[in-house]
Amino acid sequence: MNRDFYARPVVAVARDLVGCVLRHGPCAGTIVETEAYHQSEPACHAHVGLTGRTHILFGPPARAYVYRSYGIHALFNAVCEEEGVGAAVLVRALEPLEGLDLMRARRGLERPEDLCSGPGKLAQALDIELEHNGTDLLEGPIAIESPLPGWEAPELLVGPRIGITKAAELPWRFCAAGSRSVSKPWPAGLRETV
DNA sequence: CATGGGATTGACT
DNA sequence: GTCAATCCCATGC
Numbered sequence: 001m002n003r004d005f006y007a008r009p010v011v012a013v014a015r016d017l018v019g020c021v022l023r024h025g026p027c028a029g030t031i032v033e034t035e036a037y038h039q040s041e042p043a044c045h046a047h048v049g050l051t052g053r054t055h056i057l058f059g060p061p062a063r064a065y066v067y068r069s070y071g072i073h074a075l076f077n078a079v080c081e082e083e084g085v086g087a088a089v090l091v092r093a094l095e096p097l098e099g100l101d102l103m104r105a106r107r108g109l110e111r112p113e114d115l116c117s118g119p120g121k122l123a124q125a126l127d128i129e130l131e132h133n134g135t136d137l138l139e140g141p142i143a144i145e146s147p148l149p150g151w152e153a154p155e156l157l158v159g160p161r162i163g164i165t166k167a168a169e170l171p172w173r174f175c176a177a178g179s180r181s182v183s184k185p186w187p188a189g190l191r192e193t194v
Numbered sequence: 195c196a197t198g199g200g201a202t203t204g205a206c207t
Numbered sequence: 208g209t210c211a212a213t214c215c216c217a218t219g220c
Contacts, residue, residue: 035201043201053216070202071213077201090201120202130215163201183202 001137001144006061010036010080010087015174017078017089019153021145024126027102029094029116030151031144032176033183035161037077039086042166046086056134057086064142066123066133073120076128078137078144092119092162092173094126095181097148118183154178 001020006013014036021028039046039057045067046057056065057079065077065088077088094116096103103115103125116122123129128142137143147153155177160168162184175182 037201045201048217051217067201068213068215070200071215073202075201092201118202161201165200 003062006080013080014089019147024142027099027126029096032179033093035090036172043164062137064135074123075119093183113180117181
């Protein structure tokens, strides 16, 4: 994954990240669910403009944006678009590939589909914390790799984002069809393939 | 300086 | 289905 990959419209990056591999040290998983956030809509933190919290979002692409949600969970995003534009892709779910036992120890759970099936869960499983905010995804320790050789691109489902109250109508959530690791059941009436 | 609101999860009714 | 936990940060006095 090079910097140009991230320096594109954030919705395109969110779509293309499904199938890629998120890695931190010995733990890695295939991305099966993403959401796009852009400064132009109010659900995005960058919508309020340049602040201490959002300056990473407005910085160069291919950096990690990690923040704490509900006082408890760390959520991992990849900063996108050109420097000066506030936008990022939230990684919402992975299918675990490597380091399963370490993930199980961190999560206190056994079943693979329970380890990374949510944005807070995957951050805990991969030990991604606030200290990783602003780290470069091209230089590690956190990196996003191309899909594995032989990995078959699944059908992609598109729908509205989860857990937000503002701009909830935008269809900026992308899921790999059929994955048991997706974070929430899909609303039946809104199902749509791309 | 005080306050309020989350891009969530897990436990419980 | 409901609900509390718990911390960071933006906002407003």
